[in-house]
Structure formats: structure tokens, C-alpha cells
Amino acid sequence: MLKRIHLRIITAFFFFFLFFTNINAYAAASKASPALPRLDKSVAMSQQKYIELTRPVEETPLRNTALAYKIRLPKNWKKLESATGEEENVLSKRILGNIVEYLGPPVLDLRSSFRIRANDLSYDIDAKDWFLSYINTNSYTLSGMSVISNKRAEAQYVTIGDNGVQYSVRAVAQISGPRVILAEYIFPLDFWDQEKDLMKWVMSGFMLTNPDNSPVEPIRNYSFVDVAQFNYPSTWILRANPITSIQRMAASLINLKGSDTSQGTMRKNSDFENIYLLDGRIDIFTVAKSSDTNLPKELALLKEGMLQRRLVLGDLIESVEALSHHEAIKSARIEAYKVNNIDNKLAGYEQWVGIFETPGRYYFVTLLTVGRQDDFLIWARNVKAYKTVVESLSPVIKPQN
Incomplete structure (x- = not known):
């Protein structure tokens, strides 16, 4: 009182x-910033079906425990191996660089994919704000966002690839120590009906297993x-x-x-x-x-x-x-x-x-x-x-x- x-x-x-x-x-x-569109988490696919279609993946990229993660990916997706020495340079740059990438099978020359990228941060910022800046800077169309904490945000947005094809992206941005980790499930919008539920299940299970809680x-x-x-x-x-x-x-x-x-x-x-x-x-x-x-x-x-x-x-x-x-x-x-x-x-x-x-x-x-x-x-x-x-x-x- x-x-x-x-x-x-x-x-x-x-x-x-x-x-x-x-x-x-x-x-x-x-004149405050408009409310973020809500991230749609509804699914028709059962968890049992999701488990049947996927396999567990648990890795430590670059042998860096702060990048260790786990997820379940479709069983027929293959890991894209990086050229020798290429990964080692990724974290030394202040640009987003791939540290992991998986590809789905081609369908009419189009593929779905999953990738993890990392970006060094030079100053502290909330994951939501970093994510919004990333989406706006790249002129992506935001469909929805969910703020889990000041260090983790989830979003869905639409991009246009170099081939002119529209892609839907479900992503997680998580700050781990002095960097932000961006995990993205990407698929052509033409695959929407087949993959929308699988995409939501897959990305809801993405986790950093040993996040660095030190300040940026x-x-x-x-x-x-x-x-x-x-x-x-x-x-x-x-x-x-x-x-x-x-x-x-x-x-x-x-x-x-x-x-x-x-x-x-x-x-x-x-x-x-x-x-x-x-x-x-x-x-x-x-x-x-x-x-x-x-x-x-x-x-x-x-x-x-x-x-x-x-x-x-x-x-x-x-x-x-x-x-x-x-x-x-x-x-x-x-x-x-x-x-x-x-x-x-x-x-x-x-x-x-x-x-x-x-x-x-x-x-x-x-x-x-x-x-x-x-x-x-x-x-x-x-x-x-x-x-x-x-x-x-x-x-x-x-x-x-």
C-alpha cells in the first residue's frame, strides 16, 4: 500500500x-515502438510424429563449449562439411559466419536447411533488439517474435534468396558471452504446408547446452x-x-x-x-x-x-x-x-x-x-x-x- x-x-x-x-x-x-507480432506456436503434428521424423543432433562446433548445442533434425538431412580451416576464422570476425549447416534433400532444385551462425558483439544489447536490427537491416519481413529473456528471442520471418525464391525462416537468437548465436531453419514458402509444423517443433527444441553467462x-x-x-x-x-x-x-x-x-x-x-x-x-x-x-x-x-x-x-x-x-x-x-x-x-x-x-x-x-x-x-x-x-x-x- x-x-x-x-x-x-x-x-x-x-x-x-x-x-x-x-x-x-x-x-x-x-509514439512507442509498435507491439511485436505474436509468434505462432500452434501445431497440428503430434510430438510422437515429430520424434519419428527426426534424429537427435548434439555437437560442439569449433571445439568451443560455449557453442555446444542440441536439436532434433529430419533424418534425411545431411551435414555440409566446411573446408579445412574455414570454421576457425568465423569467430574472429564481427560478421555473421556459418559454423554449422545441414541440408535437406533437393526438391525441384530447392532445399530446406538448418544453419547456425555466430556474431561477435562489441557491447551489451538485449537479444530482442539485436534480432530486430538484424531483421530490419536485411529488409526481411517479420511474421512474429517471442522474447524468452534478455538473452534469447525467437522469431519467424520471410526472406528472398539470390534465386528470387521466397523462404520462410524460423530462428532463435541467443547471446552467449561476447557473441550472439543465430540458429535458423530455412525452407521455401512453396513447402509451407509440408514443413510448417516440423519447423516449429525443430526450433522449439534448439538449445545451447553450455551457454556462456559472462557479460558481453x-x-x-x-x-x-x-x-x-x-x-x-x-x-x-x-x-x-x-x-x-x-x-x-x-x-x-x-x-x-x-x-x-x-x-x-x-x-x-x-x-x-x-x-x-x-x-x-x-x-x-x-x-x-x-x-x-x-x-x-x-x-x-x-x-x-x-x-x-x-x-x-x-x-x-x-x-x-x-x-x-x-x-x-x-x-x-x-x-x-x-x-x-x-x-x-x-x-x-x-x-x-x-x-x-x-x-x-x-x-x-x-x-x-x-x-x-x-x-x-x-x-x-x-x-x-x-x-x-x-x-x-x-x-x-x-x-x-
Whole structure:
């Protein structure tokens, strides 16, 4: 009950923030990404029939246990052997490369196939977002998607082969350590009636038997002395002024265009404040509750900080749901907005505003990011980093004497 009361209070202050920013975001239609089409999992084929038609396959490609998998494939499918030494080069490239391929028998010069490909990742991203970027970049037609976890997503889509033939693809994308594994069952649409159920059964049984649960990139921790802390991806550049008072503390995380943390040390200080050089920026503020602090005052300061960067909030895109947070946080709310530049020199960006409250402090976590419509992959990277910060934000637990 108390948590619901806190949430209503924070919601009221969001309305205050919107009113005094002179926008009518809540009256605008939501511009959030459209809901994903549901992945059809219905089958007429019985499991017994599926077992009769298939055989178990369990392999460890490249002798790499993180790639080990199991699946059941049709009994008459044959493995395509790679040229000697070809497989060894696959994982060294940041492009999708085949590590396994099976072919069905030819029917009028057309074949069904199953393949596994791997792609190195240079930064953390949810499997769903990587998958959507892959599908959109290749101009495939998405039929349905199911998000199993932040590391696994399943989808069905239509592609056009080099021969001009349309193919239906049922696929699983799973992040394993520093790479994404993409498994695909591919068959000509002309075979739809014969293979649609078999395809669903086969791909529902695909599993990595020893997935690498290590993070894609190292995760670092930053503490506001012994008061609060958060985690962040190591490819982001931390900017924090010396702490002179625990009453009010702030830190920033920067994703500069075309940079990593090693390049960040060679940048001018002014670069970190130049929004035209940013792919993304996360700001974390915390203020102790006292007779001199309240949410309206802090939101006014947040608005003032945006104006100093020549930014104002535009229409509401979405209320962000389903982010977990530390149990010490009693109330939380996150909104994503379009962001406008007073000088009309910046377009297609978003501003996320998160407000979190513990019994003793307020926390504000904001994200300025390239918009999802302008560069989905960069947007997804920034959102993943924002989630990492929000989900790890917590008071520092002092050891008991």
C-alpha cells in the first residue's frame, strides 16, 4: 500500500514537470515502438510424429563449449562439411559466419536447411533488439517474435534468396558471452504446408547446452562515496566531479560518436558537453531529503539543466515498464520523450527521465539518446546501458560491526 502511495505521488510530480515544461505529452498519442507480432506456436503434428521424423543432433562446433548445442533434425538431412580451416576464422570476425549447416534433400532444385551462425558483439544489447536490427537491416519481413529473456528471442520471418525464391525462416537468437548465436531453419514458402509444423517443433527444441553467462563487456561499479552506487558498461566513459558534499552528488556516462573508453581520455573536456558529438549520455543525480529539498524544486533544476543544453522535452513516447530495481527503492517511474533543440539543429533524439525514491534520498537518472527511428542499434545499446544503471542503482550497504 505504501509503495502505491509513493508511486501516485511521483506520478503527480511528473504531471507537474510536464505542465511547467509547456507540453501536452499525455494528450498526444503514444509514439512507442509498435507491439511485436505474436509468434505462432500452434501445431497440428503430434510430438510422437515429430520424434519419428527426426534424429537427435548434439555437437560442439569449433571445439568451443560455449557453442555446444542440441536439436532434433529430419533424418534425411545431411551435414555440409566446411573446408579445412574455414570454421576457425568465423569467430574472429564481427560478421555473421556459418559454423554449422545441414541440408535437406533437393526438391525441384530447392532445399530446406538448418544453419547456425555466430556474431561477435562489441557491447551489451538485449537479444530482442539485436534480432530486430538484424531483421530490419536485411529488409526481411517479420511474421512474429517471442522474447524468452534478455538473452534469447525467437522469431519467424520471410526472406528472398539470390534465386528470387521466397523462404520462410524460423530462428532463435541467443547471446552467449561476447557473441550472439543465430540458429535458423530455412525452407521455401512453396513447402509451407509440408514443413510448417516440423519447423516449429525443430526450433522449439534448439538449445545451447553450455551457454556462456559472462557479460558481453566488463561491468564497472561507481560509488557516491559510501551513500549510493551503480554499475555501468565499461565501453561508456564515466565523468564525475570530486564530491564535496553528500547532500547533492552527480555523475555522467558518455557514449561519444565513434569512440570507446580508450579514446575518451584523448578527448577535450568540451567534447563531453557537445550534444552533437554524442550517441548517448546518462546522467545520475542523487539528493538527500531535507527541509530544503522537494520534487518540484528538483524537477525544476532538471528542466533548467536541459535548457542550458538548449533542449526541451517534446511529446511523450512511452511510459517505460518492466525495469527491476533494488528493494530499497520504494517508488520509481520512467518516461521516454521526444527531445527538441531550441536552435533546431538536433532532430531524432529521445530523453528518458527516471525518478526513484528511497526513505532518505531522491535519485534522477536521465538518458539522452539517438532516437529509435533514426539508429535503432545505437538506441538499443544506449537503452541497455540505461537499464544496467537503473537495475543496479542502490544504497551502499555498510557492513555490520
